[in-house]
Every structure is written in structure tokens, then in C-alpha cells.
Amino acid sequence: MRVLFASTRGSGHFHPLVPLIDACTARGDDVLVVAPPALEALLASRKQSYRIGRDPDPEELAETMARVLAAAPDDGVSLMVEEVFGRLCTAAMLPAMEEACRDWRPDLVLHEAFEFASVVAAERHGIPHARVAISAAGFTGSTDRLLTPVLDPYGPGLVRRLVESPYLTRLPASLDPSPYATTHRYHEELRPQALPDWWGGATEPLVHVTLGTEAGALPAATGLYRAVLDAVSGLPVRVLLTTGHHIDPAALGPLPPHVHAEPWVPQADVLRSASLVVCHGGSGTVYGALAAGVPVVCVPLFADQPANARLVTGSGAGESVTPTGDPEDEASVLGPDDVRNIREAAERALEQPSYRARARALADEVRTTPTAAELLATIEP
The missing domain is CATH 3.40.50.2000 (Glycogen Phosphorylase B;)
Structure with missing residues (x-):
């Protein structure tokens, strides 16, 4: 199976994809990661194939981020989701996502929850897609209403199909009840190593x-x-x-x-x-x-x-x-x-x-x- 993974910038957006990327790789799937330039060094250190898209216009992004940081917390979240993730990042990354879906023809698109260009491209090419949580489901669900004005121009009903797509999260149900009808929970298997003794044999907590x-x-x-x-x-x-x-x-x-x-x-x-x-x-x-x-x-x-x-x-x-x-x-x-x-x-x-x-x-x-x-x-x- 061919699986395309899509992320916006920031390790907090990419790292929730990693357990799924590694699981696909381990079972022999063809994996392609498509992401913005800020993740290129990280992707180059991994063994999966990747493609790099574009960033938004630097001046427009800087002006929008200044508004985000100056706003009250709830208003800043709204600006970030609607203007940065919804409008600027989607427009910038869409050409790379379109090319990957058209030419590479994935069987499935897995995208982190605030990356939307891959959803637009997957819908246009008839490819199933699923959303990978980077935040609590309640928080993500509270921002979905902001997306209709910026995403539905790419295709009527796109936000509805995004919300109806499978939602994959590592957070347990008792901590994070989900508003999404098709919610799948999972965990990653870790093999932690012992830390160096940086404290000279001390044993305090x-x-x-x-x-x-x-x-x-x-x-x-x-x-x-x-x-x-x-x-x-x-x-x-x-x-x-x-x-x-x-x-x-x-x-x-x-x-x-x-x-x-x-x-x-x-x-x-x-x-x-x-x-x-x-x-x-x-x-x-x-x-x-x-x-x-x-x-x-x-x-x-x-x-x-x-x-x-x-x-x-x-x-x-x-x-x-x-x-x-x-x-x-x-x-x-x-x-x-x-x-x-x-x-x-x-x-x-x-x-x-x-x-x-x-x-x-x-x-x-x-x-x-x-x-x-x-x-x-x-x-x-």
C-alpha cells in the first residue's frame, strides 16, 4: 500500500505522525511524507521518501503571526487556525500535495489535524484520508467551525467530509472524549533507555x-x-x-x-x-x-x-x-x-x-x- 503523510511546520505537528509512519515502513508499505521547508532537515535524517512544498509569503505570514501573538488567547487560536493553517499554509502547500496525489497516487492520506492541503488534494483525486490528532479532540473540534469560509471554496462540503473522516488519537477516552463519530485510539510502543547519571549518584525524585x-x-x-x-x-x-x-x-x-x-x-x-x-x-x-x-x-x-x-x-x-x-x-x-x-x-x-x-x-x-x-x-x- 502507498501511504502519503502530510504535516505543517513544527515538530509538535509532525511527531504524532511518526508512530504511524514507522508502522507503515515496518510492514513494507511505500511511504511518502510531504511537508514545508522547515521540516526538511528532520525528514532528511529519516529513511522515508519526502517532498518539500512551499511556505506562505514571509511578509504576509509575519504580519498574521504578529496579530496572533497580540490577540487574546482564544482570538489568537482562531486567527492561527483560520488564517495561518486554513488559508496561508493550505494555499502554499497545495501544489506539492496535488502533484503527489496526481503522480504518486497514494492509496491513503494520513495528515496531522491542522494540515488541510492534503485533504483538498485527496478529495480532488478520490483518495481516502484520515486525520491524526495533535491536540485534544475537544480543542480540535472547537476550531472546525472556523474552516468552512477558507476551505469550502476548494470544494463544497469539504469541511464536512474532513469532520466525517476517521480521527486517530493517542489520548485515552476518559481523558479526551471525542466529538468525531469515527474515532480510533491507539498507542505507540516505546523502548526507553536509561538516562546518564548527570547527578553524581543522587537518588532524589x-x-x-x-x-x-x-x-x-x-x-x-x-x-x-x-x-x-x-x-x-x-x-x-x-x-x-x-x-x-x-x-x-x-x-x-x-x-x-x-x-x-x-x-x-x-x-x-x-x-x-x-x-x-x-x-x-x-x-x-x-x-x-x-x-x-x-x-x-x-x-x-x-x-x-x-x-x-x-x-x-x-x-x-x-x-x-x-x-x-x-x-x-x-x-x-x-x-x-x-x-x-x-x-x-x-x-x-x-x-x-x-x-x-x-x-x-x-x-x-x-x-x-x-x-x-x-x-x-x-x-x-
């Missing part, structure tokens, strides 16, 4: 601090990392901070002996040993932690992160501290009380057994779902 891969590009990122470290480094724990590739860990200045910083460490390796994750509430981080049975403290910043934080707190598997400062001002990204609130939330999550018990229950639920390979066998056209 390990706290993983991360803001994911995209938040590090924000002007406030360095100040935010320092503030979160201030919150947790005074606890009787070991800390592993991963900064992403936008920030050099050395820029954070001297760190205490029990705090170690790296640009990136495989998430599964960290979660194998972690007792707590303190993060921005990104879907990949939250899903990974809960699938490993690790409680979470969320410090949500933008996009779907507040929605993910609400899922975490509602499930009983963690807590959330919403920043009260200015996200554009490095000196005040966290308000005066935020550091204390993060520290207290981390203490409760480490000390009260109920958080870990609930996280482990969610992990057990995840393990009852099919593997990515088993799921693919059920959605073959």
Missing part, C-alpha cells in the same frame, strides 16, 4: 522541566525557564531541564549541582525515570507524561495549552498554574505569585499519591488501545 520545542523561540523564553527553575530547584529533587534548540542551556547561567540542562533528550528516556513533569502543557509532552504514568504541572502559554491544562487538572493527574505576567516581556512573564504557586503545585504533585495513581490509571488505559500497526490494519481502504 527526578523532575523534568520543559517548554517543548516551539516556546523556546519566544522573546520571554529565557526568563520563563529561569523562573520555572527557581520554582523547582529549591525542592529536594533532581531536575532535568530540556530547552529545545532555540536556546543554548549556557544562556541560563550557572545552575545548581542537582539541576542539569540539555537542548534535547528523548522524552521516553526521561519519563522512564521521572516522578513529575513541569511543562507548558503542550499536547506531546502531556500525552507522553500521562501515557508513562507521570503526573504533570502545566504552565500554559498559548494555543491548545490552556485546554490541555484543564484536561490534566480535571483528570486528577496534575495541576495547572496560569502565568499572570506579560508573555511578551522577558522580565515579567510570570507574575509575582506564579513562582510560589508552581513550587507549591510541584510539591503537592510529588507528595500526594493520588496524582501518580491517577496518572498510572490513564497509562493503563492507554495500553489497552491497539498499537499503531494494529490500528492501521483496521483503516486500510
Whole structure:
């Protein structure tokens, strides 16, 4: 079978496709990935064939992103989905998706949830398509209404057929009820490795601090990392901070002996040993932690992160501290009380057994779902 995978830019959009890409490759399918230029280096490091499409006009994209960042959180989400993903990215990537569907003739298109050019191309060429979740289903479903004005001009009823297509998610049903009639849940099989002993034989609980891969590009990122470290480094724990590739860990200045910083460490390796994750509430981080049975403290910043934080707190598997400062001002990204609130939330999550018990229950639920390979066998056209 020939399977085309489609993603917008950003590792948080691409990585949910990886278990399915690997499962297709392992069973001998022909795989083609089509993505924008920002993912070219990542795709070149993998063994699957790929094609690179176009980016939107830089000036128009920059102007739109400035509006997104200046807007209130809900308005920023709406602008991002409708204008960036729906209008600009779809128009830019459509020629490459059309060419792949016309010339390569895939049997199935699997696209991350906010990549729409492949849906347009698949519909035009009569190719079945399925949507791969990168966020909670409730969050994604709340944005679908925004797509009709920008996508239906490509074909009447296109958004309806997008919503009716199979929806594939790694989040468990008790955490993330789905509004989509055809929802398939699955999990990825991981083989985590032991971490290096960066703490000289210390055995205190390990706290993983991360803001994911995209938040590090924000002007406030360095100040935010320092503030979160201030919150947790005074606890009787070991800390592993991963900064992403936008920030050099050395820029954070001297760190205490029990705090170690790296640009990136495989998430599964960290979660194998972690007792707590303190993060921005990104879907990949939250899903990974809960699938490993690790409680979470969320410090949500933008996009779907507040929605993910609400899922975490509602499930009983963690807590959330919403920043009260200015996200554009490095000196005040966290308000005066935020550091204390993060520290207290981390203490409760480490000390009260109920958080870990609930996280482990969610992990057990995840393990009852099919593997990515088993799921693919059920959605073959």
C-alpha cells in the first residue's frame, strides 16, 4: 500500500505522525511524507521518501503571526487556525500535495489535524484520508467551525467530509472524549533507555522541566525557564531541564549541582525515570507524561495549552498554574505569585499519591488501545 503523510511546520505537528509512519515502513508499505521547508532537515535524517512544498509569503505570514501573538488567547487560536493553517499554509502547500496525489497516487492520506492541503488534494483525486490528532479532540473540534469560509471554496462540503473522516488519537477516552463519530485510539510502543547519571549518584525524585520545542523561540523564553527553575530547584529533587534548540542551556547561567540542562533528550528516556513533569502543557509532552504514568504541572502559554491544562487538572493527574505576567516581556512573564504557586503545585504533585495513581490509571488505559500497526490494519481502504 502507498501511504502519503502530510504535516505543517513544527515538530509538535509532525511527531504524532511518526508512530504511524514507522508502522507503515515496518510492514513494507511505500511511504511518502510531504511537508514545508522547515521540516526538511528532520525528514532528511529519516529513511522515508519526502517532498518539500512551499511556505506562505514571509511578509504576509509575519504580519498574521504578529496579530496572533497580540490577540487574546482564544482570538489568537482562531486567527492561527483560520488564517495561518486554513488559508496561508493550505494555499502554499497545495501544489506539492496535488502533484503527489496526481503522480504518486497514494492509496491513503494520513495528515496531522491542522494540515488541510492534503485533504483538498485527496478529495480532488478520490483518495481516502484520515486525520491524526495533535491536540485534544475537544480543542480540535472547537476550531472546525472556523474552516468552512477558507476551505469550502476548494470544494463544497469539504469541511464536512474532513469532520466525517476517521480521527486517530493517542489520548485515552476518559481523558479526551471525542466529538468525531469515527474515532480510533491507539498507542505507540516505546523502548526507553536509561538516562546518564548527570547527578553524581543522587537518588532524589527526578523532575523534568520543559517548554517543548516551539516556546523556546519566544522573546520571554529565557526568563520563563529561569523562573520555572527557581520554582523547582529549591525542592529536594533532581531536575532535568530540556530547552529545545532555540536556546543554548549556557544562556541560563550557572545552575545548581542537582539541576542539569540539555537542548534535547528523548522524552521516553526521561519519563522512564521521572516522578513529575513541569511543562507548558503542550499536547506531546502531556500525552507522553500521562501515557508513562507521570503526573504533570502545566504552565500554559498559548494555543491548545490552556485546554490541555484543564484536561490534566480535571483528570486528577496534575495541576495547572496560569502565568499572570506579560508573555511578551522577558522580565515579567510570570507574575509575582506564579513562582510560589508552581513550587507549591510541584510539591503537592510529588507528595500526594493520588496524582501518580491517577496518572498510572490513564497509562493503563492507554495500553489497552491497539498499537499503531494494529490500528492501521483496521483503516486500510
